[in-house]
Amino acid sequence: MNKVGAIVVAAGKGSRMRTAESKQYLELAGKPILVHTLELFERIREVDSVVLVVGEGDVSRCESYKTQYGLDKVTRIVAGGGERQDSVSLGLKALPDGTEWVLVHDGVRPLVSEQQVLACLDKAAVTEAAVLAVPVKDTIKVVNDKGHIVSTPDRKSLWAIQTPQAFRLSLLLQAHQMAGQDGFVGTDDAMLVERTGVTVHVVEGDYYNIKITTPEDLPWAEWIMGSRRGDGSK
Ligand SMILES: Nc1ccn([C@@H]2O[C@H](COP(=O)(O)OP(=O)(O)OP(=O)(O)O)[C@@H](O)[C@H]2O)c(=O)n1
Numbered sequence: 001m002n003k004v005g006a007i008v009v010a011a012g013k014g015s016r017m018r019t020a021e022s023k024q025y026l027e028l029a030g031k032p033i034l035v036h037t038l039e040l041f042e043r044i045r046e047v048d049s050v051v052l053v054v055g056e057g058d059v060s061r062c063e064s065y066k067t068q069y070g071l072d073k074v075t076r077i078v079a080g081g082g083e084r085q086d087s088v089s090l091g092l093k094a095l096p097d098g099t100e101w102v103l104v105h106d107g108v109r110p111l112v113s114e115q116q117v118l119a120c121l122d123k124a125a126v127t128e129a130a131v132l133a134v135p136v137k138d139t140i141k142v143v144n145d146k147g148h149i150v151s152t153p154d155r156k157s158l159w160a161i162q163t164p165q166a167f168r169l170s171l172l173l174q175a176h177q178m179a180g181q182d183g184f185v186g187t188d189d190a191m192l193v194e195r196t197g198v199t200v201h202v203v204e205g206d207y208y209n210i211k212i213t214t215p216e217d218l219p220w221a222e223w224i225m226g227s228r229r230g231d232g233s234k
């Protein structure tokens, strides 16, 4: 695949984590969560460059991570925006010339495996757009603002969407431009691409690729990391 760029978005406030320090900088197995994520992309031969999107006040500490952790693929560190979508848009503008494929990944998903990233990328190479996801395990209900159940969608068609999400760069640029023009705000990039009419393909990932979102996710992430040390099986 020609020229693959990754955008790692890490400009969120982490309000659901309720810590003074933004969650992407909390330690996991002795390193900031974000560093684990960046190290993964550093190791993936197929990824040529990484654009890191962080809070305005965090650019200089992330510059220092580059030398401290040998993150040579991180070519640009840019300030993000108010919504995740804005942060991705700003990251898109910072990709090196000649980039043809893009992987968008949450800085707070440090546990995705290299194999899954490559599976997602491979699927995008033949379909233009692919995302990792897992089938939901619970019964999901639609509940109204009175706390009453409105409906129960068929679980067979429900998937929890993860990152990375991989796209041909020109397609994702078009999707962001369209969303911007329409004032549409989505919680992931697939939603924006879906609006262009292009089919987004799902690649089954695994349940270990959690997004560190709320306090109970941290000990679970530590356990997953610990269980991988030595054999790399999870
Ligand atoms: N304006 C934003 C919002 C989110 N993100 C990033 O998008 C990813 C997924 O977002 P989420 O887990 O929802 O993070 P936060 O927005 O930080 O969390 P919260 O909603 O609890 O405040 C995170 O890596 C986060 O840093 C971002 O780059 N820019």
Ligand SMILES: C[C@](O)(CO)[C@H](O)COP(=O)(O)O
Pocket (backbone or CB within 6 Å): 084, 106, 160, 161, 162, 163, 187, 188, 189, 211
């Ligand atoms: C992109 C994403 O990780 C897919 O699950 C997620 O939508 C982004 O974070 P949020 O929790 O929706 O803010």
